[in-house]
Amino acid sequence: AIQMTQSPSSLSASVGDRVTIACRASQGIRNDLGWYQQKPGKAPKLLIYKVSRLQSGVPSRFSGSGSGTDFTLTISSLQPEDSATYYCVQDYDLWTFGQGTKVEIK
C-alpha cells in the first residue's frame, strides 16, 4: 500500500505569510494527488486535485505543485480563515491520506 507522509505536522504563521506544506508518497503516483482543508467539526473540503487544479470556489492564494513522489501545497498569503488542518490524498492506487498538518495563526 502507498504511504503518504506530510510535513510539518503543525505550523504557526502570521497573517500574510507564505505557507508551504509538503507531502511525500512512498512510490510514484503520477499526478494523482489532492489536498483538503478541514475545520473542527466539519467535513473535509477539497481544495486541489491532480496536483495543481484548483477546485471551483477555492481562493487563488491556494496552489499545488510537485511530481512523482514529492508534492507541495502553498498558501501565498495566509488569512485568518485558513486556520485548519490540511491533508493530502493519493488516488493513484486505491486511496491514502497523509496524517495532516495543523495550521495556526500567530
Add this chain to the structure above:
Amino acid sequence: QLQLQESGPGLVKPSETLSLTCVVSSASLSNSNYFWGWIRQPPGKGLEWIGSIYYTGSTYYNPSLKSRVTISLDMSKNHFSLKLSSVTAADTAVYYCARDISGNAPFDFWGQGTLVTVSS
C-alpha cells in the same frame, strides 16, 4: 444540489457489526463517472479511507480493514452501505461518505459525518 447523508446507530457494542447507510440526493449511483466511498476519522486524529464502490458493484477496500469491511449499493433506494464487523473501541470515529470523480477529483463531495462510538 448534491447531498450525501449518513445514517445509522451512534452506539455499537464491541464484537458486533457497525452498519451505516449513505443516502445520495441529486446524483445517481449508476453514473459511471463516480466512485462512492467511506472515510473515517477517530476523535482528534486523521482521515482513514475505508473503502469505495463503483456503480458496477466492484469494491475496493483498505488492506488494513479488508477482512472486516463490506460495502454495497442499493440502486433502487439510491444509497450505499457500510458494514464493519467485529468492532472494537479503536473503530470509534466519525464516519463520512463521499463521492469521488473517477480518474479526476478524489472525494469532491462529502456528507456531514456521523459519530459512531463502540462501547458496551
